Amino acid sequence: MTIARALTVAGSDSGGGAGIQADLKTFQELDVFGMTALTAVTAQNTLGVHGIYPLTVEAVQKQMDAIGEDIGTDAVKTGMLFNSDIIRGVAEKLMQYKWEKVVVDPVMIAKGGSVLLLEEAVRALREVLMPLALVITPNVPEAELIAGKSIHGLDDRKEAARILADLGAKNVVMKGGHDESNPNEVIDLLYDGRDFYEFSSPRQETRHTHGTGCTFAAAVTAELAKGRTVVQAVEVAKQFIQAAIEDTIQLGQGHGPTNHWAYRRRQAAGAGR
Numbered sequence: 001m002t003i004a005r006a007l008t009v010a011g012s013d014s015g016g017g018a019g020i021q022a023d024l025k026t027f028q029e030l031d032v033f034g035m036t037a038l039t040a041v042t043a044q045n046t047l048g049v050h051g052i053y054p055l056t057v058e059a060v061q062k063q064m065d066a067i068g069e070d071i072g073t074d075a076v077k078t079g080m081l082f083n084s085d086i087i088r089g090v091a092e093k094l095m096q097y098k099w100e101k102v103v104v105d106p107v108m109i110a111k112g113g114s115v116l117l118l119e120e121a122v123r124a125l126r127e128v129l130m131p132l133a134l135v136i137t138p139n140v141p142e143a144e145l146i147a148g149k150s151i152h153g154l155d156d157r158k159e160a161a162r163i164l165a166d167l168g169a170k171n172v173v174m175k176g177g178h179d180e181s182n183p184n185e186v187i188d189l190l191y192d193g194r195d196f197y198e199f200s201s202p203r204q205e206t207r208h209t210h211g212t213g214c215t216f217a218a219a220v221t222a223e224l225a226k227g228r229t230v231v232q233a234v235e236v237a238k239q240f241i242q243a244a245i246e247d248t249i250q251l252g253q254g255h256g257p258t259n260h261w262a263y264r265r266r267q268a269a270g271a272g273r
């Protein structure tokens with residue numbers, strides 16, 4: 001039996017809702033063999049980030065070497081990279097192993113406001129990592145910072161997506177969770193350098209959105225690993241995150257995690273009908 005493989009290069013969330021943990025759960029649910037290269041350990045729960053312990057560049061690169069020299073991977077996702085040294089080290093390994101299906105989730109700030117990417121690292125993200133991205137998945141505040149442009153509504157998002165594509169990302173998925181110009185739906189916007197595609201879903205009234213960005217990008221990565229096109233991968237990822245947000249699980253006292261089982265359970269229920 002052959003199985004699609006995906007590697008996530010990201011931070012650990014002890015609370016299990018975001019970071020490496022969200023990525024692995026999502027890979028597993030989408031039938032992809034998940035592997036990890038940790039960049040930082042966070043002490044985190046639904047109430048916030050209580051400690052950040054970055055790893056050395058050597059430790060990050062050694063983990064990527066361990067995968068590159070043996071198992072190999074069909075796709076790679078990057079999440080929390082924390083500083084410019086780690087970004088440069090990761091970029092070096094992506095090039096060395098010629099990993100081309102690279103999904104960059106430019107994680108910057110946790111939902112509670114904690115900084116997951118130092119300010120000094122934004123330039124490296126823009127100059128070194130973005131040109132290696134097959135897909136970049138910023139939320140609106142991240143897109144504003146990278147593009148250097150404030151965003152209010154869909155037209156601004158389109159313009160910012162063009163700026164990000166000019167910086168080298170082959171596909172830009174600008175997620176719509178933070179776009180409050182539309183109270184009823186959440187539109188994730190894909191720009192492939194030529195055309196725009198909109199993926200819309202009803203906006204859910206919930207505070208349980210911890211790890212939504214990680215989960216969405218991990219689903220894109222898993223589908224790319226299986227050989228889907230970018231448009232197909234985003235389509236599945238949108239359904240995956242919508243199910244994960246709708247079928248709430250009640251954990252913790254703050255911004256709770258999403259339900260990583262929901263998509264598969266819905267598929268199984270649909271198949272049984």
Ligand SMILES: Nc1ncnc2c1ncn2[C@@H]1O[C@H](COP(=O)(O)OP(=O)(O)O)[C@@H](O)[C@H]1O
Nearest residue numbers: 139175176177178186202203204212213216241
């Ligand atoms: N309230 C919501 N209702 C439905 N989908 C949402 C909601 N908030 C976020 N999403 C979805 O979750 C994913 C992450 O969105 P977003 O909040 O923009 O990014 P991040 O989690 O990185 O801040 C996107 O696919 C978006 O469509």
Ligand SMILES: Cc1ncc(COP(=O)(O)O)c(N)n1
Nearest residue numbers: 011018019110211212213214
């Ligand atoms: C280790 C880690 N990585 C990423 C996020 C961002 O989470 P979100 O998907 O909610 O933006 C997080 N809170 N912790």
